[in-house]
Amino acid sequence: MQEPPIGNETPNGSPESRDLGNKVERFAKLLASVQRKLFLYILSLIHQPVDAEDILQETNLVLWRKFDEFDPQTDFLRWACKVAYYEVLKFRSRRSKSEGLLSEEVLEVLAHDAGELLGQAERRREALAYCLQKLREPLRRLVLARYAPDATIQSAAHAVGKTVEAARRALHRARMFLLECIRRRLAADSLG
Amino acid sequence: MKTQDSFNSEEVAHLASQLCEGVLDAAGVARLEFALRNSPGARRLFLEYLAIHGELYWQSSEELLKANLWHLPQPSVRRESLTTGYYLRKSAVWLGLATAVLLVGWGLWRGGFAHLLGWRSGGTTIPQGQSTNNSPLRLAETGGSTSVAWVEEVAGAEWELVNLVECSPDDSGNSDHPGESAFAQLRAIPLPGRRACRLETGSIRMRFASGVRMAVEGPAELVPLAGSCVALNKGTAFVQVPVGKPHFVVETPFARIIDRGTSFGVHVADEWTEIHCLEGKVEIAISVPDPSASGEGALPSAFLAKSVLMSGRCLAAEDLPGCADDGGRNIPSTCESVAIVNWNQPEKRKTSLLADDEAVKNLILSAGQALRIEHRDGKLNVLAAKFRLDPWPSLDGPVCVARFRQAVRNDPRLRHHFPFEGWSSSERRLDRRGGLHLAEVVMFGGSGGGAVDYQERGLDSSTRAVRFYRGVRSGNTQGVALQTLGDFEPPRALTVELLLRMDPPAERDPQATCVAVGTRASADQCSFWVVADGEGRLLHLFDANSQWLESGIRLLFGQWYYVAVTVATVPEGVKVNVYCGPLDGSEARLQRLVAETLVPGSLAKGPLGVGKGFQANLAHAYPWPGAIDELAIYEGVLEEETLQAHYRLLLERYW
Numbered sequence: 001m002q003e004p005p006i007g008n009e010t011p012n013g014s015p016e017s018r019d020l021g022n023k024v025e026r027f028a029k030l031l032a033s034v035q036r037k038l039f040l041y042i043l044s045l046i047h048q049p050v051d052a053e054d055i056l057q058e059t060n061l062v063l064w065r066k067f068d069e070f071d072p073q074t075d076f077l078r079w080a081c082k083v084a085y086y087e088v089l090k091f092r093s094r095r096s097k098s099e100g101l102l103s104e105e106v107l108e109v110l111a112h113d114a115g116e117l118l119g120q121a122e123r124r125r126e127a128l129a130y131c132l133q134k135l136r137e138p139l140r141r142l143v144l145a146r147y148a149p150d151a152t153i154q155s156a157a158h159a160v161g162k163t164v165e166a167a168r169r170a171l172h173r174a175r176m177f178l179l180e181c182i183r184r185r186l187a188a189d190s191l192g
Numbered sequence: 193m194k195t196q197d198s199f200n201s202e203e204v205a206h207l208a209s210q211l212c213e214g215v216l217d218a219a220g221v222a223r224l225e226f227a228l229r230n231s232p233g234a235r236r237l238f239l240e241y242l243a244i245h246g247e248l249y250w251q252s253s254e255e256l257l258k259a260n261l262w263h264l265p266q267p268s269v270r271r272e273s274l275t276t277g278y279y280l281r282k283s284a285v286w287l288g289l290a291t292a293v294l295l296v297g298w299g300l301w302r303g304g305f306a307h308l309l310g311w312r313s314g315g316t317t318i319p320q321g322q323s324t325n326n327s328p329l330r331l332a333e334t335g336g337s338t339s340v341a342w343v344e345e346v347a348g349a350e351w352e353l354v355n356l357v358e359c360s361p362d363d364s365g366n367s368d369h370p371g372e373s374a375f376a377q378l379r380a381i382p383l384p385g386r387r388a389c390r391l392e393t394g395s396i397r398m399r400f401a402s403g404v405r406m407a408v409e410g411p412a413e414l415v416p417l418a419g420s421c422v423a424l425n426k427g428t429a430f431v432q433v434p435v436g437k438p439h440f441v442v443e444t445p446f447a448r449i450i451d452r453g454t455s456f457g458v459h460v461a462d463e464w465t466e467i468h469c470l471e472g473k474v475e476i477a478i479s480v481p482d483p484s485a486s487g488e489g490a491l492p493s494a495f496l497a498k499s500v501l502m503s504g505r506c507l508a509a510e511d512l513p514g515c516a517d518d519g520g521r522n523i524p525s526t527c528e529s530v531a532i533v534n535w536n537q538p539e540k541r542k543t544s545l546l547a548d549d550e551a552v553k554n555l556i557l558s559a560g561q562a563l564r565i566e567h568r569d570g571k572l573n574v575l576a577a578k579f580r581l582d583p584w585p586s587l588d589g590p591v592c593v594a595r596f597r598q599a600v601r602n603d604p605r606l607r608h609h610f611p612f613e614g615w616s617s618s619e620r621r622l623d624r625r626g627g628l629h630l631a632e633v634v635m636f637g638g639s640g641g642g643a644v645d646y647q648e649r650g651l652d653s654s655t656r657a658v659r660f661y662r663g664v665r666s667g668n669t670q671g672v673a674l675q676t677l678g679d680f681e682p683p684r685a686l687t688v689e690l691l692l693r694m695d696p697p698a699e700r701d702p703q704a705t706c707v708a709v710g711t712r713a714s715a716d717q718c719s720f721w722v723v724a725d726g727e728g729r730l731l732h733l734f735d736a737n738s739q740w741l742e743s744g745i746r747l748l749f750g751q752w753y754y755v756a757v758t759v760a761t762v763p764e765g766v767k768v769n770v771y772c773g774p775l776d777g778s779e780a781r782l783q784r785l786v787a788e789t790l791v792p793g794s795l796a797k798g799p800l801g802v803g804k805g806f807q808a809n810l811a812h813a814y815p816w817p818g819a820i821d822e823l824a825i826y827e828g829v830l831e832e833e834t835l836q837a838h839y840r841l842l843l844e845r846y847w
Contacts, residue, residue: 036250043246044239047211052246106225113235117243124240128247147248153213172209178244179205179237 027067030076031060036125037118041081044114045088045107055091059084077118085111123189124182131181139174146171203227204234208241389414391427392613404440404451405432411656417443428459446565448477452556461647465565469557476555476563593651593691593822596841600689600824601625603834607683610802610823612658617646620658621674626825630674630802633812644672644803648819651691651752651775651842657821660803662706664699671815673804680711680825682795685760687826688721689838691775693752694728694818702726707805707814708755709823712736713796715808721757723805723814730785732757734766734793736808743770743785749818752776754839758829765792769829773839782839784832 038059043052062083063070070079088111092101102110132140138160145156146167157167207224210216216224227234391412398406401419408414412427423443432455433440442449444460447467454472459465467476557563597611609625621630632644642661650657661672688709697704704726710733712718720733723740728747731740747753752775760767768789773782798806802823805814 039250040243040246043249044242047242048214049246049249102221102228103225106228110228110235110239113232114239117236117239121243124243125247128244143248168209168213168215171213172206175209175241175244176205179240182240182244 023067026072027064031063031080034077034080037077037121038080038084040121041111041114041118042084042088044117045085045110046091046101051091055084055087058091059087062087078115081111081115081118120186123186127182127185127189128178130185131178134181135174135177139170139177142167142170143174200227201233201237204237205241208238212242212245389416400440402440403434405434406430424458424460426460426462428457430457431455446478447563450475450477454559456557463566467557467563467565469559469561471559473559474557476557478555478565593842596838597822599838599841600822603826603830605687605826605828605830606824607686607827608680608800608823608825612646612656612821612823617644620646620656623676628676628678628680628800630800631677633673633675633801633804635669635671635673635804635812635815642670642672644674650819650821657691657693657819658803659819660816662697662815662817669699669704669813669815671804671812673812673815674802675804675812676800676802679798680800681797682711682719683827684795685758685827685829686795687756687758687828687830687835688823689754689756689826689830689835690722690823691752691754691821691842692722692816692818693820694724694747694749694816696749697726697817700726705805705814706816706818707801708803708816708820710801710805711796711798712801712806712810713798714810717794717796718806719759719793719796720805721759722755724816730755730770730772732768732770732786732791734759734768734791734795738792741768741770741786741789741791743772745772745783745785748774754782754842756830756835756838759795760829761795762790765790766794769832771832771835771839775842780843782836 035056039052039056042055042059043049046052046055059080063080066083070076085107088107089104092104092107095101132143135143142156142160142162145151145159146153148156151159153167153171154164156171157164160167160170162170204224204227207216207220207227210220211224224238228238391408391414396408398408398416400406400416400422404420406422407430408424409428412429413425414427414429415423415425417423420439421441421443425445429442431440431442431451433451433453435453440451442458444458444465446465449456449458449467452473452475454474455470456474457468457470467474555563600606600609607626608623608628610621610623610630612620621632623629642663644661645659646656648657648659658674660674661670663670690709692708694706697706702725706724706726707720708722708724710718710720710723712720716736718733718736720731723731723733724747725731728749730743730745730747732743733740754771754773754775756769756771758769768786768791769784770786771782771784774780798810801812803816803820804812807813
């Protein structure tokens with residue numbers, strides 16, 4: 001019997017998916033570790049959380065695109081903030097000046113200071129959780145209402161039975177209380 | 193002019209507050225800018241204020257209040273509903289959710305979409321306490337190139353999603369549970385609109401801006417077009433549209449599927465598209481190919497999706513001609529030419545419609561009805577059918593190949609791994625560990641018109657299998673199977689592990705020889721690790737001049753089994769262990785059928801036949817009638833505990 005020839009179809013792919021998987025894994029872990037800080041950084045420049053989220057998404061995509069350029073010996077957060085900064089500028093250039101955006105000159109100095117503040121982000125977050133417990137009940141209810149998912153200042157005002165303007169003022173008082181409380185907390189921590 | 197440190201902190205804070213609330217006017221912006229430009233103290237206060245705003249937004253204040261942050265690891269949990277981002281989690285909660293995806297996808301096929309009840313209200317596929325509410329999602333409709341959908345869960349170790357949202361399994365090896373890390377939970381990965389995604393293998397679950405949920409099973413190619421529209425160019429998807437949401441549209445190359453408050457499954461293959469309506473109604477606008485569009489009579493598969501892309505928007509249901517409430521046709525009352533057939537025998541009643549009946553382009557399917565659109569040579573044939581909606585719960589053997597696969601990969605003894613996954617047939621023949629790739633081979637006498645089927649359904653949505661061809665022509669057995677391009681060099685001890693299904697051999701000969709995996713070096717030297725006779729009796733052979741080693745089990749035709757064979761070379765021959773357990777029956781138990789049995793023979797060096805064996809003259813022979821998946825070859829004898837663990841992974845149940 002004659003042996004038939006083996007089909008001449010040759011696999012033409014290459015098993016590179018493992019390398020890609022490793023890269024993706026490294027990227028995902030790095031990205032996960034900086035997402036909150038990155039959001040805070042962007043928000044400090046653009047102020048509106050919804051806009052900040054959009055920029056964050058775009059930043060994530062750019063980070064992935066440029067991930068091959070990232071030097072693993074360097075700080076991923078610092079690199080990500082640089083990318084985010086340019087995304088903020090791009091976003092800003094698409095918006096009209098009448099939308100309450102800060103000038104590029106101010107953004108530049110803010111970006112520098114914001115990057116430094118990120119070093120305290122974890123301690124500040126812990127302090128915030130502590131200080132929220134210390135907030136007076138009416139203000140705490142307002143904060144809860146304002147920062148509930150999908151909430152607006154209008155919905156928060158309605159939830160606590162205030163006018164929108166009164167709710168704004170009260171919310172400002174709450175934030176100022178939290179700000180001072182966090183400062184005290186961090187100062188106390190630093191004293192040991 | 194104020195100096196650096198002489199700023200009014202109260203004013204800066206007040207301006208920051210107005211900025212946060214979006215009510216700062218131009219004069220306020222100017223005042224704020226002046227302070228920020230000139231005073232480090234003002235900048236510090238401003239940034240601290242914004243940081244509070246951001247933290248509260250990122251993680252709702254309620255969560256912050258509840259959280260015992262002193263013990264919380266990084267990264268934080270993101271607030272629900274409004275935000276997006278990447279998160280890796282390895283908790284059982286996410287594992288369960290991923291499993292739910294698998295089950296959903298599994299049901300897509302096994303039950304003709306009818307089992308896909310994981311997201312139905314009242315369904316229990318998602319384990320208790322693991323509701324999808326855990327996923328943070330941004331549901332606002334967005335336009336342009338911003339995100340219109342988010343990937344919520346990922347299951348399956350092999351998948352790749354192109355479009356800069358690639359995910360991989362977390363195989364960091366930190367899990368106590370073998371295979372658990374097969375599931376990566378990247379939370380709410382944004383999918384920008386109008387950019388193609390390719391899902392190589394595995395499953396993803398995604399949510400659109402409109403709130404619509406969709407499970408996609410790889411390989412698939414899709415393009416999120418808008419918050420309520422997706423183009424599915426290839427692959428399998430299950431869509432569930434919440435009550436009260438606007439119409440959701442799935443564009444496929446030859447049909448536009450518009451939900452009418454429903455859940456439905458859709459499968460798009462190269463030459464056919466199939467839609468199953470599970471709940472409510474679904475409207476289907478069939479696209480008739482336009483020969484002038486391509487100049488060759490047949491449309492490229494992604495033509496319509498591309499045209500939608502080019503148009504830059506997704507048509508709403510009411511925009512579609514004939515898609516208004518009175519425009520569609522209910523099957524069968526107004527479409528007599530559409531055959532309602534027994535789904536099990538559709539070929540008997542197939543009816544060609546569209547060439548002479550333009551009016552049936554728009555059809556309405558009700559729950560329990562399915563439509564198959566075949567597109568070949570520029571012509572469409574449409575076949576409607578009823579299918580059986582199995583009562584819930586009816587999944588009697590959900591399995592999880594992705595977890596098993598991950599456990600296999602994690603074993604350092606793995607030498608060759610054939611998961612049979614990939615976008616193309618050649619990719620599916622790759623050895624993912626050892627580089628001993630496979631090629632198709634045709635048995636003596638020709639293929640007889642058969643071919644290897646690389647689209648064969650595996651055990652669940654995270655896997656595909658290959659089905660070999662075994663047929664009879666003029667009394668001779670013919671077949672098409674796979675064989676390595678190079679020689680397999682066996683170590684002194686090895687383990688062969690695979691999932692397989694045997695179908696009845698065409699010749700109905702009890703003495704038939706069907707080889708699942710084997711090598712042969714010469715007329716005398718062979719290693720037929722996994723063989724079955726014509727009645728399914730499991731056999732093994734390591735010396736061509738010796739008797740078959742019988743495992744004492746008979747494989748039921750059509751049923752999936754896990755089989756592992758360990759062979760160790762000893763001076764007297766080889767010592768063999770054989771394990772076998774069913775995967776989709778009720779009596780799931782891995783049995784050690786052969787224990788440390790000494791038989792004559794050796795481990796033969798030669799090409800590795802997968803779905804085939806070799807005659808004495810090394811001609812291709814003995815094709816396997818059925819399917820094989822996840823073939824793994826290890827160096828050394830794997831312990832029974834390890835094999836039992838692998839088997840258990842394949843049997844995990846989640847409710």
